[in-house]
Amino acid sequence: MTIPGTLDNHIGGKEVAARGGGRIEKFDPATGELQSTIARSGAADVDDAVKAAKAAQPGWAATPAVQRGQVLHTIANLMEARADELGAVVAAETGKSRKEGKGEVGAAVQCARFFAGEGQRLFGRTIPSGTPGKLNLTVRTPAGVAGLIIAANTPIANVAWKLFPALICGNGVVLKAAEDTPFTASWTARVALEAGLPAGLFNVVHGLGAEAGEPLVVHDEVDVVSFTGSTRVGRRLAELAGPRLKKISLELGGKNPFVVMDDADLDKAVRWAALSAFSNAGQRCAAGSRIILHDAIFDAFKAKFVAATEALKLGNADTDDLGPVINARQLGNMLAAIERAKEKGAVVLAGGSRMDRPGYFMMPTIIENFGPDDEITETELFGPITCLYRATSFDHAVELANGTPFGLTACIHTRSFDRGLLFCERVRAGVTVINAGTHGSEAHMPFGGRGLSGNGSREPGTEALDVYSELKNIALNVDPAQT
Known part of the structure; x- marks a missing residue:
């Protein structure tokens, strides 16, 4: 695809071109070459998009949710x-392999179909009243x-996670696409229009945050x-939304713990650790x-882990293990953070530098020997970089796992049923996993965190x-005298 x-x-x-006529250069992560120029939108362009969504929304809201779901099914079929x-x-926008790109499409299709089905299940409740003749x-x-504002790491999945629940609930949508993956969002908007979504209901604006x-x-x-994005930007948006009492959902960063106990299957743990830390070039909020x-x-x-890491292949072919950032x-930013850690005594066990080739390829990196409060522990780097920590006991491992202000995902590898369940109970995270990776949520599963993670x-x-919906309570009162 060109x-x-x-x-x-x-x-x-x-x-529609941006009103100011400005453009942003977008580069190919796999080559570093100019790939396209995109509209550099401002407040006037956003206003145009919001007006279009607001005009289209009442008709969509009046459409029965089951019929809205049928349109979402058509979008899913076209995708x-x-x-x-x-x-x-x-793949072209992110530098991933085509195999990975197509796999991400499959996840987005699943998401579309799940929320299409929710059009048949937008359930409410009946609530008993203490007043005779009254039904709530x-x-x-x-x-x-x-x-909607999304990140570029898994672009079509990120679009799907927000677009389809917003639509099934009857909303109009304005999506601010990630500037690094703009065409993925625009492609989806064009296909949605083809599938029968009313014009103006789903709008995409490009530009800087x-x-x-x-x-x-x-x-x-x-x-x-x-x-969905960094904690720094999430804080800023929360500050803007707060005085306006505006409803806001924030899915932010993570410094997710991957715990391996002394009774774990080490080969299995190493395999999952490499996937958690380095798949998608480490560009996951759920990365280990x-x-x-x-x-x-x-x-x-x-x-074992160093050997497995050094065996990983970088590139964007289907046979490669990870692509560029x-x-x-x-x-x-990643290279500078590693250098600062080394200056404070950290030791790089693998990687630590960019790959000697065009594009933005970061070698998968393992670091040890740093303090629990060092930057490398407290800051999400959003790349193929992971750090090793030593725990003296299960309790110490849980303490270390909870030792950052983040709380998104967490994983433990152990053969002990008791340890596994106790870890899930005690770790501060929105998603916990036993004997797999820190990542892997699906469309029908709730995903989010606490602390600096959301x-x-x-x-x-x-x-x-x-x-994406508001609950309305309706009170029905019966007058016995009118029966």
Whole structure:
């Protein structure tokens, strides 16, 4: 799939250039070469998109939810039929292999179908009243216009996780696409229009976060905001939404612990540790960036893990294990963080540098010998970098796991049923896993974290319906005298 040389906003069912005429250069992560230029939108463009969504939303809200689901099914069918094409778009924009890109499309299709089915299950409740002749019930009503802001790491999955629950609940949508994966979002908007989604209901604006994302958050006609991205930006958006009492869902970063106990299957643990830390070039909020090892198996695990890491193949072919990081800025931030850690005494066991080839390839990196409060422990680097920690006991491992202000995902490898369940109970995380990886959530499962990992909301799963709808209580009163 050829990425277009220029890409404009998708507003009101049409491709529209930014009002200011500005453009942003977008580079190919696998080569470092200029890939396309995209619209550099501002507040006026966001306003156009919000007005289009607001105009289209009442008709969509009046459409029965079951019929809304049928449109989502059609979108899913078109995405599946064109999975090779869309997978190639994802691969070209991110530098992933086509195999990975197509696999991500499959996950997005599953998400679309799940929420299409929720059109038949937008359940409310009946609630007994203490007053004779009174019946209470609750129904879900649309929030109105949803402002969606996504990250570039898994672009079509990120679109799906927010777009489809927002639509099934009856909302109009304005999506601020990630500037590093703009065409994935625009491709989806075009296909949704083809599938029968009303023009103007799903709009895509391109641009920088401060210039296009922030105006979307503060717009008076945007009723709910959902953001996936860094904790730093999430804090900023929360500050903007707070004074406006605006509903906002924040899915933020993680420094996720991957715990290996002394009774674990080490080969299995090493395999899952490598996937957790390095798959998708480590660009997962759920990446296993802190590997906590029981003292008894520390050296044995380290030797196996270093060997497995050094055997990984970098590139964007289907036979490669990981591709590049998304842009030059991210790569530079990672390299600088590693150098600062080394200056404080950290030891690089594997990787630690960029690959000697064009593009933004970061060698998969393992680091040890640093303090629990060092930057490398406290800061999400969002790349193929992980750190080793030594635990003297199960209790110490849990203490280390809970030793950062993040709380997104966590994993433990152990043969002990008791240890596994106790870990899941005690670890501060929104997602916990036994004997697998720190990643791997599915469309029907709630995902989100606590602390610096989010504000307590969950997407996707049926819990996402709470983000994009409002509950209305209806009281029905019967007058016996009228019977």
